[in-house]
Amino acid sequence: MNEIIAVGGSPEQNLGGRLRVILSDLKDEYLQPHDIPWIVGFSGGKDSTLLAQLVCEMLLALPPRQRQRRVHIVANDTLVESPVIAGHLEVVLKRMGEAASPLRLPLTIAKTTPPTEQTFWVNLIGRGYPSPSRIFRWCTDRMKIAPTTQYIRSQVDASGEAILLLGVRRSESTQRARSVERYENGQRLNPHNSLQNCFVYKPIVELTTDEVWQTLLQSTPPWGGTHRELVTMYRNAGGGECPLVTDKSEAPSCGTTSSRFGCWTCTVVEKDKSAESFIEAGYGDLEPLLEFRDWLKAIREDGSMRMAARRNGTLNFVGEGRLIPGPFTLEARREILERLLAVQNDVDIPLISADEIEVIRKIWAEDAITMIAVKPAGQVVSTAVAT
Numbered sequence: 009m010n011e012i013i014a015v016g017g018s019p020e021q022n023l024g025g026r027l028r029v030i031l032s033d034l035k036d037e038y039l040q041p042h043d044i045p046w047i048v049g050f051s052g053g054k055d056s057t058l059l060a061q062l063v064c065e066m067l068l069a070l071p072p073r074q075r076q077r078r079v080h081i082v083a084n085d086t087l088v089e090s091p092v093i094a095g096h097l098e099v100v101l102k103r104m105g106e107a108a109s110p111l112r113l114p115l116t117i118a119k120t121t122p123p124t125e126q127t128f129w130v131n132l133i134g135r136g137y138p139s140p141s142r143i144f145r146w147c148t149d150r151m152k153i154a155p156t157t158q159y160i161r162s163q164v165d166a167s168g169e170a171i172l173l174l175g176v177r178r179s180e181s182t183q184r185a186r187s188v189e190r191y192e193n194g195q196r197l198n199p200h201n202s203l204q205n206c207f208v209y210k211p212i213v214e215l216t217t218d219e220v221w222q223t224l225l226q227s228t229p230p231w232g233g234t235h236r237e238l239v240t241m242y243r244n245a246g247g248g249e250c251p252l253v254t255d256k257s258e259a260p261s262c263g264t265t266s267s268r269f270g271c272w273t274c275t276v277v278e279k280d281k282s283a284e285s286f287i288e289a290g291y292g293d294l295e296p297l298l299e300f301r302d303w304l305k306a307i308r309e310d311g312s313m314r315m316a317a318r319r320n321g322t323l324n325f326v327g328e329g330r331l332i333p334g335p336f337t338l339e340a341r342r343e344i345l346e347r348l349l350a351v352q353n354d355v356d357i358p359l360i361s362a363d364e365i366e367v368i369r370k371i372w373a374e375d376a377i378t379m380i381a382v383k384p385a386g387q388v389v390s391t392a393v394a395t
């Protein structure tokens with residue numbers, strides 16, 4: 009176990025003392041006389057890395073016979089994660105999985121992904137959903153919240169209840185602080201906002217960003233390796249992270265400038281500063297991805313690439329009869345797929361799977377029949393459309 013260095017002051021005031029309080033709190037909760045599993049939300053970012061480390065250190069300090077309750081370390085992969093982040097997450101999850109047995113840790117390592125029918129590409133290229141924006145951010149629920157919720161539900165179904173440990177911190181952002189305040193009731197465990205029989209535990213809620221870094225820099229992860237890659241990644245990205253999202257109330261941070269470790273396809277942000285910083289730091293491979301993202305964002309505004317009607321056949325008007333265009337036209341969707349495959353070829357990184365392409369083609373075939381009468385938004389007059 010790492011020895012956290014305590015410098016001066018009372019145990020409550022200095023970092024070492026505060027970490028010991030967190031560890032003792034974790035131990036107390038873990039040793040409660042029941043079998044409710046723990047689920048640690050793990051994004052691979054600094055906060056959830058520290059949380060997973062503290063949980064493992066607490067477990068390692070217990071005699072193996074007391075390590076009875078299962079601890080799930082759960083990460084979410086949207087399948088369009090930035091390749092650098094996805095690579096880091098993969099390495100860390102693998103190390104954790106390999107360390108569990110020799111260290112006699114009761115860990116289950118899991119990664120949730122959206123089902124093929126709900127991936128970014130199937131919705132955007134298949135169904136023609138416009139590239140996500142602040143107004144129509146269809147992706148977070150489908151790619152993040154739903155897959156993780158399903159995992160948590162399966163644990164609740166199996167055990168009756170589950171405790172979700174999150175590396176949320178009050179000082180992380182104003183939005184986060186508000187969300188922390190809204191759901192806190194002075195208890196260690198709080199009912200999850202939308203998941204019945206799931207309780208949320210935020211052990212590092214009071215730590216500051218500096219304290220998180222200080223702790224990580226003074227220690228090594230119990231699952232092996234070092235935190236050097238993590239530090240380098242943050243330095244190169246020059247920013248925050250996209251935390252594991254399990255609730256709509258936490259979703260506003262997804263796809264904003266404060267969460268730069270998001271999907272490489274994210275068109276909710278004006279500029280992908282993280283990708284720009286990575287490219288500046290020498291990740292030239294990311295350049296075609298960034299250009300593609302910028303193009304995806306630009307075509308959202310091009311009426312000639314959008315249908316007049318929504319997928320349910322209705323026309324949507326705002327103000328004095330201004331039409332809000334519907335999905336991308338079939339031609340536009342074909343062009344997006346062609347360009348995406350060209351980029352994939354260029355960078356030699358898997359960007360879309362054969363299964364996704366198959367589902368996309370099926371949706372196109374259905375849409376070609378049902379939406380045949382709909383013209384692109386650029387040519388629309390308010391005529392009736394097929395449903």
Ligand code: SF4
Pocket residue numbers: 086140145147148151152250262263270271273274275276
């Ligand atoms: S990072 Fe962007 S694209 Fe990814 S889920 Fe969040 S808002 Fe959607």
